[in-house]
Amino acid sequence: MNNPLRFDVRDITRIAVFAAIIAVLGLPGAIPVFGGAVPITAQTLGVMLAGVVLGPWRGAAAVVIFEVLVLVGLPLLSGGHGGAGVFVGPTAGYLIGWIFGAFVIGAIVRADRRRPTWWRVALGCFVGGIGVVYAFGVPVQSLVTGLPLGPTALSSAVYLPGDVLKIVVATLIALTLWRAYPRAFGGAQVSTVSSTAGPVSAGSAGAGSSRAASTDAARPDAARQ
C-alpha cells in the first residue's frame, strides 16, 4: 500500500468518473458558464476540481485518463478537439501542465487531511491551476510555434482573467460541495476500502455528515442551501 499509484476499486471508479466529468465540462452547451455570455471553457475548471476533490494522485490520474482518450481520438477537448494532433500543437504544453497542475492542487488542498479551507483551495488552484499549467504551457508553446518566450507569455496573458475567475468558481464549488456532501472528499490518498469513515468526513462535525445523509443531496437545488 506504500505505492501511491496502487488504487483500490473505489479509487478507480472515482478516477473514471472524474475523467468523464472533465470530458462533459468540455461538451458544447453542456454547462452554462455565466449564462453562456462568456465563452470560457469549463474544462480547466474540471481539472482544478479533480485535484481539489480527489487529491494529488487520483486527481492527476483522472486528468491522465481523460487525456489518453483525447490522444486516441475522442473529440473531448472543448470545441470538439481531439486526436494526436493537439499533443503536437501549440497547446500541448498546457495539456501536460494540467496533469501536474491537478497534482499540485491536490497536494496543497490536502496538505493536512482536514476540511478544505477557502484560502487553501484558492491558493492551490492559483499555484497549480495557473502557475504550473503556464510553466509547462508557455515554454512548449514557444518551442512549437517558434515565437520567443517573452511574446508567447505576453499573448498567453489574455487567458489570465478567465483563469482567475475559474479559481473563484472552483473555490465556491469546493466549499459548497463540502457542506452538501462531505463524503465527496472521502478516502485518504492511500485509503482502505471504506471511504465513508475516512479521516476527512470523520473530522467534520456530526451536523455536516448527518445532513448529507438525510438530505437527498443529488437534488439539483441542494446547492441553493
Place this chain on the structure above:
Amino acid sequence: MIAVYRPGSSLLHRMPAGLKVLGFMASALAITFTAGSVWTQPVAAVLVCAGYLVAGLGLREILRQVWAVRWVILIMLVTQFVFLPPVVASANTGRVVTIMVLAALITLTTRIPALLDATESSLAPLRRFGVNPAGVGLVLGMTITTIPVIAGFAATIREAQRARGVPVRITTFAVPLLVMSLKHSDDLADALTARGAG
C-alpha cells in the same frame, strides 16, 4: 479537430497502430529538425498529402482537417506577425499545421479500440513503477461508458433548474453534478466489488 475513424482497407488502415504512431513521431521530429531548409515545408506538405491519398481519403479530407485547426492558424498568424518577420511567421504556422494534419491521419485510419490496445501495451515498461496496464485499460473503457451517464446527469440538472426557474449559475450547476457523479462512482465500485474485482 473532428478526427473520427474513416473505414478503409488501405495500407495505412492495415498497419499496426503502434507502428503508425512511431512513424508519425519520426516524421514530426524530421520536419521540426529540418525546419531551417527552404525545401522542408513543401516536401513535408506533399508527403502528408500523399499519405492522405494512400489512405484513400482525398483532398476534401485534407481541407477538412486544415479547417479544423483554423483557430490555431489564426491565433498563430496574428501573434507571429506581430513579433516575427512574415517569412518566419508563415513558415512556423505552416510547420505546426502540417504536423497537426499528419497526426490526424493516425486517428482517421485507426479504430479507437486498436489505439487503446496500443496504449495498454505501451504501458508495459511502467509495470515496475506499480502501473497495471490492464487496470489502465479498464479505467479507459469505464470512462468511455461513463461519459454519456454524466452528460445525462448534466441534462437532468439543467432541465430541473430551468423548470423551477433557478438562475443559471455554474456553482448551482456543478455541485449537484459532482454529488450525483460521485454517488454514481460509489455505485460502480459496489457493482465491481460484488463481481469480485479489487
